[in-house]
Amino acid sequence: MNLLTIAFYELRRIFRNHRLVLLVLSQPIVIAIIVGLIVFQDPKDIKLGIVNKNNNVYSTQLKEKLKNNENFIASDYSEVDTNEIKNGNLRGFIVIDINDTTPISGQVEILNDPTGRTVKYVVEGEVNKTITEISKNIALKSISIEQKSSDLTPFKLKNFDYFASAMMVLLIILVTINLSGISITTERATGTFERLFVTPYSKVDVIFGKALALFLVGTIVACIGTASLYLIFSVSIGSLALVALINLLVVATSVTLGLLVSSITYSVVESVQLAMYLFFISVLTTAIFTPIETANKYMAQVIKVVPFYYAVDASRRVNMVDAHWENIATNIYILIGTFLFFLLLSIVLLRREAK
Amino acid sequence: METIISVSNLTKVFNGKTVAVNDISFEIEKNTIFGLIGPNGSGKTTTQRMLTTILRPTSGIIKYKDHDLVHDEVNKIRQIIGYVPQGESLYGDLTILENFDIFSRAFNINASKRTKRFEELLTKLHLKNRENDLVKNLSGGLAKRVSIAIALIHEPEILFLDEITNGLDSTTRLHIWELLNDLKKTATIIFTTHYLDEAENLCDKIAIMFEGKILELDEPHTIIKKYKAGNLNEVMSQIIAKQ
Numbered sequence: 012m013n014l015l016t017i018a019f020y021e022l023r024r025i026f027r028n029h030r031l032v033l034l035v036l037s038q039p040i041v042i043a044i045i046v047g048l049i050v051f052q053d054p055k056d057i058k059l060g061i062v063n064k065n066n067n068v069y070s071t072q073l074k075e076k077l078k079n080n081e082n083f084i085a086s087d088y089s090e091v092d093t094n095e096i097k098n099g100n101l102r103g104f105i106v107i108d109i110n111d112t113t114p115i116s117g118q119v120e121i122l123n124d125p126t127g128r129t130v131k132y133v134v135e136g137e138v139n140k141t142i143t144e145i146s147k148n149i150a151l152k153s154i155s156i157e158q159k160s161s162d163l164t165p166f167k168l169k170n171f172d173y174f175a176s177a178m179m180v181l182l183i184i185l186v187t188i189n190l191s192g193i194s195i196t197t198e199r200a201t202g203t204f205e206r207l208f209v210t211p212y213s214k215v216d217v218i219f220g221k222a223l224a225l226f227l228v229g230t231i232v233a234c235i236g237t238a239s240l241y242l243i244f245s246v247s248i249g250s251l252a253l254v255a256l257i258n259l260l261v262v263a264t265s266v267t268l269g270l271l272v273s274s275i276t277y278s279v280v281e282s283v284q285l286a287m288y289l290f291f292i293s294v295l296t297t298a299i300f301t302p303i304e305t306a307n308k309y310m311a312q313v314i315k316v317v318p319f320y321y322a323v324d325a326s327r328r329v330n331m332v333d334a335h336w337e338n339i340a341t342n343i344y345i346l347i348g349t350f351l352f353f354l355l356l357s358i359v360l361l362r363r364e365a366k
Numbered sequence: 367m368e369t370i371i372s373v374s375n376l377t378k379v380f381n382g383k384t385v386a387v388n389d390i391s392f393e394i395e396k397n398t399i400f401g402l403i404g405p406n407g408s409g410k411t412t413t414q415r416m417l418t419t420i421l422r423p424t425s426g427i428i429k430y431k432d433h434d435l436v437h438d439e440v441n442k443i444r445q446i447i448g449y450v451p452q453g454e455s456l457y458g459d460l461t462i463l464e465n466f467d468i469f470s471r472a473f474n475i476n477a478s479k480r481t482k483r484f485e486e487l488l489t490k491l492h493l494k495n496r497e498n499d500l501v502k503n504l505s506g507g508l509a510k511r512v513s514i515a516i517a518l519i520h521e522p523e524i525l526f527l528d529e530i531t532n533g534l535d536s537t538t539r540l541h542i543w544e545l546l547n548d549l550k551k552t553a554t555i556i557f558t559t560h561y562l563d564e565a566e567n568l569c570d571k572i573a574i575m576f577e578g579k580i581l582e583l584d585e586p587h588t589i590i591k592k593y594k595a596g597n598l599n600e601v602m603s604q605i606i607a608k609q
Binding site: 201202203205206207208209210211212213216363 | 444447449451454456457516
């Protein structure tokens with residue numbers, strides 16, 4: 012019976028904290044919904060550029076059929092612009108090079124964005140299907156159209172590189188959000204926080220001081236994480252300066268998000284729950300497993316307001332397609348803005364007194 | 367005597383319904399020991415937390431000499447007060463000196479003055495030769511002395527102590543009483559306590575609080591006389607019986 016007493020009061024303690032109950036019980040529902048909406052469908056609304064080299068009746072017919080494909084959002088381009096892929100505007104280019112002589116011959120070349128991962132298989136399949144349909148329509152004439160596919164990358168990519176670029180970001184979030192998430196609540200529990208606030212230390216001193224220290228710890232974590240992935244698995248790394256910049260901004264953003272968590276929660280257990288909750292949501296919404304094109308159309312819009320999506324996206328583009336500053340500048344500005352927003356919010360919402 | 371703290375119509379209401387402190391007024395004179403006493407939940411700690419700038423009053427005025435606490439002079443007041451909370455409230459994984467350092471830097475004391483002050487406090491509070499020990503390894507009495515030392519680092523004019531002798535043995539309590547009598551020469555001391563003998567022996571003036579209100583405000587012996595009692599314990603028993 013003793014164990015029942017312990018169990019009863021353990022449950023009573025948990026269920027008396029309504030905020031904790033809300034956090035704990037909402038997790039399976041929220042996470043299941045997020046996963047369901049993220050891995051919702053086969054890739055759809057894939058943004059592509061189509062280059063029609065010869066502009067004859069057959070190549071135009073193929074181009075129009077591809078543009079009408081329900082999986083694609085295809086636009087005409089006069090030539091391949093690899094910056095459109097590096098900028099993240101397009102998932103690839105379809106280059107149609109078919110002559111109208113007899114026999115009809117030529118090739119359709121697909122240039123894929125490797126950061127889209129499974130998207131390219133859908134593109135290749137749909138292009139193949141369309142070529143077959145066109146061929147049937149003009150079967151009276153002999154026809155020979157070759158389909159080629161390649162990835163836009165200067166690197167020799169492995170399957171793991173897709174995950175490694177995301178992991179560089181997620182490892183930092185995992186460690187720093189947990190560390191910073193409890194930094195204020197543990198001080199509230201020991202009473203040092205109350206004492207600090209009877210001195211002339213201000214809320215800005217406390218948040219900035221903690222952010223600076225945690226930023227340094229996070230930077231070390233980022234270095235170890237990236238170095239481990241590179242040294243153990245020889246993952247592909249693009250511009251080191253950009254990798255460092257993205258990682259530092261992820262450290263800064265996750266540290267300030269953790270401080271925000273710590274500012275608004277009342278106990279260490281609440282802080283840990285909320286920090287882990289946010290971490291899982293971050294993992295799921297950064298398109299780590301499947302590209303954003305598999306998400307439900309509303310979920311795709313939600314993902315675009317999650318700051319760490321931009322970090323993973325930038326990391327993948329730098330490390331997989333050798334994107335440069337101009338290709339990821341928007342992502343960087345979004346991360347800087349988010350970091351400043353979290354910093355400001357954690358100062359504003361920090362309570363001097365314990366609940 | 368010069369009044370150092372003046373409190374008028376101070377009220378604190380939590381969540382719009384729980385009245386923790388209900389319209390209290392009192393004055394504290396310089397270089398005296400003022401005691402806030404009363405049973406649990408009487409409002410003494412809430413009163414002290416408002417005086418130490420931790421809690422914002424719902425209404426009322428707190429004046430420190432010429433500074434008004436309720437209106438925008440909080441930082442000036444924090445420069446002149448020291449606070450020893452009920453718990454240890456120390457960084458356990460830092461040494462005594464490191465704890466001194468983190469709190470002293472808030473007051474912008476220059477390095478040489480700081481070092482000198484640390485030495486003085488280590489000697490005064492019998493912490494010499496333990497300065498490099500981690501605070502988590504100290505006994506309760508030693509930790510309490512560190513806690514008091516930290517509150518004294520910037521030589522405050524007013525020192526707040528929240529039930530600091532709770533859980534300490536009688537010898538350590540006596541040491542702390544001696545220390546407070548010594549500190550009274552340079553600072554005004556306001557403390558809350560459950561130990562009525564402590565209040566009787568140490569305080570120049572006491573406020574007896576009950577359910578957020580001050581029921582008695584005077585010198586301990588005057589209050590004892592008024593109630594025709596032998597000591598403050600008997601006074602408290604009479605007050606509780608009446609309520």
